[in-house]
Amino acid sequence: MNEPLLKATNVSKYFGKRTAVDEVSLELWPGEVLAVVGESGSGKTTLLDCLAGRARPDVGRVEYQTRHEGVKDIHALAEAERRLLARTDWGYVHQSPDQGLRMGVSAGANVGERLMALGARHYGNIRDEATDWLTRVEMDPARIDESPRSFSGGMRQRLQIARNLVTRPRLVFMDEPTSGLDVSVQARLLDLLRSLTRSLPLAAIVVTHDLAVARLLAHRLMVMKDGRAVESGLTDQVLDDPQHPYTQLLVSSVLHP
Amino acid sequence: MNAPVAIAAEARAAARENQYNFAYLDERTKRMIRRAILKAVAIPGYQVPFGSREMPLPYGWGTGGIQVTASIIGPRDVLKVIDQGADDTVNAVNIRRFFQRTTGVAVTDRTAEATLIQTRHRIPETPLAAGQIMVYQVPVPEPLQRLEPREAESRRMHALGEYGLMHVKLYEDIARFGRIATAYDYPVMVNGRYMMSPSPIPKFDNPKLHMSPALQLFGAGREKRIYAVPPWTRVESLDFEDHPFEVQKWASTCALCGSGGSFLDEVITDDRGGRMFLCSDTDYCRRRRDATA
Numbered sequence: 001m002n003e004p005l006l007k008a009t010n011v012s013k014y015f016g017k018r019t020a021v022d023e024v025s026l027e028l029w030p031g032e033v034l035a036v037v038g039e040s041g042s043g044k045t046t047l048l049d050c051l052a053g054r055a056r057p058d059v060g061r062v063e064y065q066t067r068h069e070g071v072k073d074i075h076a077l078a079e080a081e082r083r084l085l086a087r088t089d090w091g092y093v094h095q096s097p098d099q100g101l102r103m104g105v106s107a108g109a110n111v112g113e114r115l116m117a118l119g120a121r122h123y124g125n126i127r128d129e130a131t132d133w134l135t136r137v138e139m140d141p142a143r144i145d146e147s148p149r150s151f152s153g154g155m156r157q158r159l160q161i162a163r164n165l166v167t168r169p170r171l172v173f174m175d176e177p178t179s180g181l182d183v184s185v186q187a188r189l190l191d192l193l194r195s196l197t198r199s200l201p202l203a204a205i206v207v208t209h210d211l212a213v214a215r216l217l218a219h220r221l222m223v224m225k226d227g228r229a230v231e232s233g234l235t236d237q238v239l240d241d242p243q244h245p246y247t248q249l250l251v252s253s254v255l256h257p
Numbered sequence: 258m259n260a261p262v263a264i265a266a267e268a269r270a271a272a273r274e275n276q277y278n279f280a281y282l283d284e285r286t287k288r289m290i291r292r293a294i295l296k297a298v299a300i301p302g303y304q305v306p307f308g309s310r311e312m313p314l315p316y317g318w319g320t321g322g323i324q325v326t327a328s329i330i331g332p333r334d335v336l337k338v339i340d341q342g343a344d345d346t347v348n349a350v351n352i353r354r355f356f357q358r359t360t361g362v363a364v365t366d367r368t369a370e371a372t373l374i375q376t377r378h379r380i381p382e383t384p385l386a387a388g389q390i391m392v393y394q395v396p397v398p399e400p401l402q403r404l405e406p407r408e409a410e411s412r413r414m415h416a417l418g419e420y421g422l423m424h425v426k427l428y429e430d431i432a433r434f435g436r437i438a439t440a441y442d443y444p445v446m447v448n449g450r451y452m453m454s455p456s457p458i459p460k461f462d463n464p465k466l467h468m469s470p471a472l473q474l475f476g477a478g479r480e481k482r483i484y485a486v487p488p489w490t491r492v493e494s495l496d497f498e499d500h501p502f503e504v505q506k507w508a509s510t511c512a513l514c515g516s517g518g519s520f521l522d523e524v525i526t527d528d529r530g531g532r533m534f535l536c537s538d539t540d541y542c543r544r545r546r547d548a549t550a
Contacts (some may be wrong), residue, residue, distance in 0.1 A: 079413075079417065080417045083417065083419070102425070105425055105426075105428075105429045106429060106432055106433075108428070108432055109425045109428045109429050109432065112425070112428055113421060113422070113425050114421070116421040116422075116424040116425055116428065117419060117421025117422070118421070121424070121496075121497055121498050122497060122498045122499055123428065123431055123497040123498075123499050123500050124499050126428065127432075144432075145432045145433070
C-alpha cells in the first residue's frame with residue numbers, strides 16, 4: 001500500500017475566538033502508531049475528535065483510505081456512513097472507561113455490541129467471539145457475565161479495548177488510554193497494546209501527556225503546543241534530540257525516580 | 258344503514274351529554290390528532306409527535322388511547338374497551354362510560370361486533386377483521402428508552418436504523434436467564450424499517466400484530482406520541498437464530514371453557530395453594546362456554 005491510511009490537511013478548530021487546533025497536518029500509514037503529546041489544553045483531544053469525525057473542523061480536510069471505496073473525506077460523508085465507519089473500521093478508546101463502556105450490561109454484551117450492530121444474530125457465535133476477545137486482552141473469560149462495575153480500572157480499560165477491536169478495525173483512536181491507572185497496571189496495558197498493534201496489524205493515534213507511553217508505543221511523535229504542531233518525527237529522534245524549545249522543556253521535565 | 262338501527266342511533270345520540278363537544282375533544286384538536294394518525298399510518302412504526310391534551314383522567318390510565326379513539330370515533334361506531342383482556346375491569350368500564358356519555362355510540366363486549374376496540378395489555382383472541390380499528394394505550398412509546406436515555410440519540414438511532422442496542426438487551430437476557438426473559442412489551446420491527454414498542458401486550462399477542470387485517474393505532478398521552486401499524490403490514494419480533502422468538506405456553510387449560518390456545522391468567526383461589534387458570538379474554542371465554550352449553 002502506498003497511500004496513507006489517514007491524512008489530515010491544515011485542520012483548524014475554533015471555539016469562538018479561541019483557537020483550539022491551528023493548521024495541523026499529519027499522515028498516518030497502515031500499521032503505524034502515532035503519539036500526540038503536549039500539555040493539558042494544547043488541543044490534543046480536540047484534534048483527535050476532529051480526526052475521528054466526532055467534531056467537525058472549521059478549516060481543513062480529513063481523508064481516510066476506506067477498505068473498499070478508496071479515499072473519502074470523512075467530514076463530507078453522510079452521518080450514517082461516518083457512524084458505520086466509526087463502529088466497524090475504527091475504534092475509540094476513551095480516557096475514562098465509563099464513557100466508552102455500557103456500564104449497565106455485562107462484559108460479554110459490551111464486547112458483542114458492535115457485532116450485533118452489524119447484524120450478528122447468533123447468540124452462541126457472539127458469545128464465542130466475546131470469550132475469545134476477553135482472552136486476548138488477558139481477562140478471565142469466566143467473568144464474561146459480570147458487570148463492568150465489578151471490574152477494576154485496568155480491567156475496564158482492557159474491556160474497552162476488546163469492545164473496540166472485536167470488529168477488527170484498522171485504526172484506533174486512543175485518548176489518554178493509561179492515565180488514571182497505577183504504574184504496574186499501566187505497564188501491563190502498554191504491553192498489551194504494543195502486542196495488539198503489532199499482531200493485528202493496527203494503526204493508532206494515541207493522545208497522551210506521558211512521554212514514556214509515547215516512547216513505548218509510538219513509532220512517530222507529534223508535539224503540540226497552543227493548538228500547533230511544533231515538532232514531529234520518529235519517537236526516539238524527537239525524545240533524544242528535541243529541536244523545538246518547548247519539546248526540550250517537555251523532555252527535561254520528565255521525572256526520573 | 259337500515260331504519261331501526263338509525264332510529265336507535267338517534268336515540269342514543271339524544272342520550273349523550275351535550276355540555277361537551279362530541280367525543281369530548283374540540284374539533285381542532287381532533288383534526289390535529291387525525292393529521293398525526295395519517296402521518297403515522299403513512300410511515301408504519303414511526304413515532305409521530307402530537308400535542309397531547311389534558312384529559313379528565315390521570316396519565317397512565319389511557320389518555321393517549323382515549324385521545325386517538327376520540328379523534329376517530331363516529332356516531333355509527335360500535336365501541337369495545339378492554340383492560341387486561343376483560344371488558345368489566347375498572348379502567349375498561351370507565352373509558353367505555355366516558356365515550357357513552359360524550360358520544361352516545363353503541364358499545365359491545367363482543368369482539369366481532371365492534372368497529373373500534375380500545376385496549377390495554379391485550380389483543381383479543383378472536384381474529385380481527387378488515388375494517389376494525391384497534392387503539393392501544395401506550396405508557397412508553399420508545400423501545401430504546403431503557404437502553405439509551407438521551408432522546409436525541411435514540412431518535413438518531415431510529416433515523417439511521419441502528420438497532421443493535423436492542424439485541425444487546427436480549428443478549429443480556431439470555432446471559433442472565435438462559436432465555437429471552439422479556440415477556441411483555443416485546444420489541445418488534447415494523448415493515449422491516451422501524452423498531453416499535455407494541456405497548457405492554459404479552460409477547461403471546463405479538464404474532465397477532467403481523468399481517469393483521471385491522472388498522473392498529475398506538476397513542477401515548479404522557480409521551481405525546483402516536484404511531485401505527487396499517488393493515489397487512491409485516492411485524493417481526495426480534496430474536497437470535499439460536500434463541501428464536503417463542504410465545505408463552507401453559508401446562509393447563511382454562512378452568513371455565515377448557516381453551517388450550519388462549520392467554521391464561523393464574524388466579525389464586527385460597528390460601529392453601531389452590532389456583533386455577535382462566536382465559537384473560539373474557540369475551541372469548543364466554544362465547545366458548547355459550548357454544549358448548
